[in-house]
Amino acid sequence: MYTYDMEELYQITVERLEARGISLRSIAEIVFELQRDYGEITMDQCVEQVQAVLKKRETIHAVLTALAIDRATQEGHIEEPVASMIREDQGLYGIDEILSLSIVNIYGSIGLTNFGFLDKEKVGIIKELDERKGREVTTFIDDIVGAVAAAAASRLAHSNDGANPQSIQ
Amino acid sequence: MYTYDMEELYQITVERLEARGISLRSIAEIVFELQRDYGEITMDQCVEQVQAVLKKRETIHAVLTALAIDRATQEGHIEEPVASMIREDQGLYGIDEILSLSIVNIYGSIGLTNFGFLDKEKVGIIKELDERKGREVTTFIDDIVGAVAAAAASRLAHSNDGANPQSIQ
Amino acid sequence: MYTYDMEELYQITVERLEARGISLRSIAEIVFELQRDYGEITMDQCVEQVQAVLKKRETIHAVLTALAIDRATQEGHIEEPVASMIREDQGLYGIDEILSLSIVNIYGSIGLTNFGFLDKEKVGIIKELDERKGREVTTFIDDIVGAVAAAAASRLAHSNDGANPQSIQ
Amino acid sequence: MYTYDMEELYQITVERLEARGISLRSIAEIVFELQRDYGEITMDQCVEQVQAVLKKRETIHAVLTALAIDRATQEGHIEEPVASMIREDQGLYGIDEILSLSIVNIYGSIGLTNFGFLDKEKVGIIKELDERKGREVTTFIDDIVGAVAAAAASRLAHSNDGANPQSIQ
Numbered sequence: 218m219y220t221y222d223m224e225e226l227y228q229i230t231v232e233r234l235e236a237r238g239i240s241l242r243s244i245a246e247i248v249f250e251l252q253r254d255y256g257e258i259t260m261d262q263c264v265e266q267v268q269a270v271l272k273k274r275e276t277i278h279a280v281l282t283a284l285a286i287d288r289a290t291q292e293g294h295i296e297e298p299v300a301s302m303i304r305e306d307q308g309l310y311g312i313d314e315i316l317s318l319s320i321v322n323i324y325g326s327i328g329l330t331n332f333g334f335l336d337k338e339k340v341g342i343i344k345e346l347d348e349r350k351g352r353e354v355t356t357f358i359d360d361i362v363g364a365v366a367a368a369a370a371s372r373l374a375h376s377n378d379g380a381n382p383q384s385i386q
Numbered sequence: 387m388y389t390y391d392m393e394e395l396y397q398i399t400v401e402r403l404e405a406r407g408i409s410l411r412s413i414a415e416i417v418f419e420l421q422r423d424y425g426e427i428t429m430d431q432c433v434e435q436v437q438a439v440l441k442k443r444e445t446i447h448a449v450l451t452a453l454a455i456d457r458a459t460q461e462g463h464i465e466e467p468v469a470s471m472i473r474e475d476q477g478l479y480g481i482d483e484i485l486s487l488s489i490v491n492i493y494g495s496i497g498l499t500n501f502g503f504l505d506k507e508k509v510g511i512i513k514e515l516d517e518r519k520g521r522e523v524t525t526f527i528d529d530i531v532g533a534v535a536a537a538a539a540s541r542l543a544h545s546n547d548g549a550n551p552q553s554i555q
Numbered sequence: 556m557y558t559y560d561m562e563e564l565y566q567i568t569v570e571r572l573e574a575r576g577i578s579l580r581s582i583a584e585i586v587f588e589l590q591r592d593y594g595e596i597t598m599d600q601c602v603e604q605v606q607a608v609l610k611k612r613e614t615i616h617a618v619l620t621a622l623a624i625d626r627a628t629q630e631g632h633i634e635e636p637v638a639s640m641i642r643e644d645q646g647l648y649g650i651d652e653i654l655s656l657s658i659v660n661i662y663g664s665i666g667l668t669n670f671g672f673l674d675k676e677k678v679g680i681i682k683e684l685d686e687r688k689g690r691e692v693t694t695f696i697d698d699i700v701g702a703v704a705a706a707a708a709s710r711l712a713h714s715n716d717g718a719n720p721q722s723i724q
Numbered sequence: 725m726y727t728y729d730m731e732e733l734y735q736i737t738v739e740r741l742e743a744r745g746i747s748l749r750s751i752a753e754i755v756f757e758l759q760r761d762y763g764e765i766t767m768d769q770c771v772e773q774v775q776a777v778l779k780k781r782e783t784i785h786a787v788l789t790a791l792a793i794d795r796a797t798q799e800g801h802i803e804e805p806v807a808s809m810i811r812e813d814q815g816l817y818g819i820d821e822i823l824s825l826s827i828v829n830i831y832g833s834i835g836l837t838n839f840g841f842l843d844k845e846k847v848g849i850i851k852e853l854d855e856r857k858g859r860e861v862t863t864f865i866d867d868i869v870g871a872v873a874a875a876a877a878s879r880l881a882h883s884n885d886g887a888n889p890q891s892i893q
Contacts, residue, residue, distance in 0.1 A: 221805055229805070274544070274816060275494050278809070282819050285806045286793065294801035298728055298736070299792045302785070309713065309781060311826060312789050314664035319822040322491035325444050326652035333671010375443070375647065390636055398636070443647060447640065451650050454637045455624065463632035467559055467567070468623045471616070478612060478882065480657060481620050483833035488653040495821035502840010544816065612882070613832050660829035663782050713781070 226277045233284050237355075239362060241267050243342035247366035250340055251331055252373050266369035266376075270320070276365060279319045283357035291354040306356040313357045317364035324371040331367035336360065395446050402453050406524075408531060410436050412511035416535035419509055420500055421542050435538035435545075439489070445534060448488045452526035460523040475525040482526045486533035493540040500536035505529070564615050571622050575693075577700060579605050581680035585704035588678055589669055590711050604707035604714075608658070614703060617657045621695035629692040644694040651695045655702035662709035669705035674698070733784050740791050744862075746869060748774050750849035754873035757847055758838055759880050773876035773883075777827070783872060786826045790864035798861040813863040820864045824871035831878040838874035843867070 221229070231241065245263035252258055270276050289295050290303045302310045314336065321328045339347050339359075343366075346359040390398070400410065414432035421427055439445050458464050459472045471479045483505065490497045508516050508528075512535075515528035559567070569579065583601035590596055608614050627633050628641045640648045652674065659666045677685050677697075681704075684697035728736070738748065752770035759765055777783050796802050797810045809817045821843065828835045846854050846866075850873075853866035 226805065275818060278806075278817055278819055279822075281803075281806045285802045288803065289796045289801050292801070294796045294799070296788075296792045296795065298733065299785075299788045309663075309665070310785055311664040311782060312785055312823065314667065315786075315823060315826040316819065318667075318825070319494070319818060323494065325488070325492065325647075326649040327646070329652065329656075329667070330671040330674035333668040334675045336668035337672045395636065444649060447637075447648055447650055448653075450634075450637045454633045457634065458627045458632050461632070463627045463630070464623045465619075465626065467564065468616075468619045478832075478834070479616055480613060480833040481616055481654065483836065484617075484657040485650065485653060487656070487836075488649060494816075495818040496815070498821065498825075498836070499840040499843035502837040503844045505837035506841045657832070661832065663826070663830065 223272070223274065223277075226274075226281075227272050230271055230277050230280050234280065237284065237358065239342055239346070239358070241271070244362055244366050244369070247335065247341050247343065247363075248369045248373065251334075251366065251370040255374065258373065262373065263369065266372045267365060269372060270324075270365050270368045273320075273323065275323055276320050276368070279316055279364070280358075280361055283313075283316060283361040287354045287357050290356075303356050304354055306350060310356075313360045316357060317360045320361070320364040320368050324368040325375075327374055328364075328368045328371035331370050332364055335363040335367060392441070392443065392446075395443075395450075396441050399440055399446050399449050403449065406453065406527065408511055408515070408527070410440070413531055413535050413538070416504065416510050416512065416532075417538045417542065420503075420535065420539040424543065427542065431542065432538065435541045436534060438541060439493075439534050439537045442489075442492065444492055445489050445537070448485055448533070449527075449530055452482075452485060452530040456523045456526050459525075472525050473523055475519060479525075482529045485526060486529045489530070489533040489537050493537040494544075496543055497533075497537045497540035500539050501533055504532040504536055561610070561612065561615075564612075564619075565610050568609055568615050568618050572618065575622065575696065577680055577684070577696070579609070582700055582704050582707070585673065585679045585681065585701075586707045586711065589672075589704065589708040593712065596711065600711065601707065604710045605703060607710060608662075608703050608706045611658075611661065613661055614658050614706070617654055617702070618696075618699055621651075621654060621699040625692045625695050628694070641694045642692055644688060648694075651698045654695060655698045658699070658702040658706050662706040663713075665712055666702075666706045666709035669708050670702055673701040673705060730779070730781065730784075733781075733788075734779050737778055737784050737787050741787065744791065744865065746849055746853070746865070748778070751869060751873050751876070754842065754848050754850065754870075755876045755880065758841075758873065758877040762881065765880065769880065770876065773879045774872060776879060777831075777872050777875045780827075780830065782830055783827050783875070786823055786871070787865075787868055790820075790823060790868040794861045794864050797863070810863045811861055813857060817863075820867045823864060824867045827868070827871040827875050831875040832882075834881055835871075835875045835878035838877050839871055842870040842874060 241264055244267045245260060248263040248266060249258065249260055271280070286295070286303070290300055295303065317332060321332045335343060343359055343363050346355040346362065349355050410433055413436045414429060417432040417435060418427065418429055440449070455464070455472070459469055464472065486501060490501045504512060512528055512532050515524040515531065518524050579602055582605045583598060586601040586604060587596065587598055609618070624633070624641070628638055633641065655670060659670045673681060681697055681701050684693040684700065687693050748771055751774045752767060755770040755773060756765065756767055778787070793802070793810070797807055802810065824839060828839045842850060850866055850870050853862040853869065856862050
């Protein structure tokens, strides 16, 4: 039986992402791109939002599961025909996008539309993960990174709104 | 242009629910029913969780929209054939359940399964709202009350887990 | 009590969309834009897919409800503060996007990402509906049109794949 | 590169379910329980609906992925701490329920509420799968079976409605 507190699980999550070459900063850069047109923001704010998203239990579970499935597939421990669908990131497979919803859903509909946008217009670290395909299995984790960035952007939008609480607009 | 801060919007939401005969306590009673088998809980804890769910922007928007659609339908301001589908709470209409997802989704999958359960096994205030049909339009608000209760139960389950942070089980 | 068969409901849906200046062809043009890079397609195929999506019960309910809410809001029959949130298409309102999910969800994850993309990059008739704001309430229907186009694009992608059933790629 | 047509994928899916002791008939029995109160139905109709759900691409992907993750976990090929979360079917893990949504979502909101109900009131083969825990990893597949049953029940409700197309009630 394994016992971890949430802080330990967060540390493990950050370390495993970094071991795959995915820094919090690289995710924060996508958040910056998504939100730069909607007001003054700094990279520090974006990093903070990414950290806040990664501290949620749902996010931790989704990130660790995505990394585990990608790795098990790469090492040949997932049965056919699913292994090929994952390895080739087949367009109609769709299970990777569904897994991402567990993160995106908790931040409301802005998270959702940002996620859809990133899935079509791959930028920054998402593009890099996509280009590793063939050598490495990144099918689940590239969508999850998009989901974390989309959720962080949504969180930033909500918190900026909170800065002017006297208005609902 | 209307300007409200979140605290004001929360107050309006609670008052409008009470004006429809839906007290926070009646929602908390459903939460108690849902969670009583999973550990020591008090009605005060349940009320607190309902309040926390009702303070979220997504919940406020969903509750106020549901009340507004039910009222507009009752007063004859919604066009046919949608008006009849809403008034008769037609089983395949489904838009009322979709609206509830905006609340349920933000609390992860426990919220979802509790919501599905309540939709089939109507209890307490949900049953009462269901029985008012014919005299009053409660099609949207009865699902929304189920969603708030399901979300509050999910929040309670997560927070109890947080009480023993040394374990992930 | 109102009785309609599905064919009648479909006809009503198409007529109401056209009465708002939204032709099936204008939705099909968005489908064409979304899918043109993924293979040989014709406008006729796109129109067919839009029709197929509009014949589904979930779509009919969502379209008719969206049109009814927009109209009730425009005519002053929705209470404040929701009326202002809808009229101004407030960025954090989010209920319009949730309603669209009832269409998008039934076509799997490609539908979802296309919908997210269209919500950010408004094109064609969606852009036109967005520009009518101020004079007309189009808050719900512009998202619903995006959802129908996204679903039709997803359907087209699935059906083209079906054309080469010997391959899962 | 693996190539299968949809018919082959369906056959593989049915065989793999049976190899785990899950017959189509055992899933159909749950459908029968869910729908028996809503009108005359036969077991044959329920089996037909289960088959129709299992022929959808989204269902095939979800079933095969669930079986593959359960097996990889059982054989020790999934990393910690995710392996323990899956093996112990930890209440707050939630990724298994999310995967089920890829099936449930495509059948509208009745599917969703039936799924939530089955997740709380485990019946028939779902209960049996739940009881195998400890000896076998069935964490993902027991939710997926619930999702298939919920979707088939939803399909049945929609098709019965289609039998009286002159009424929307």
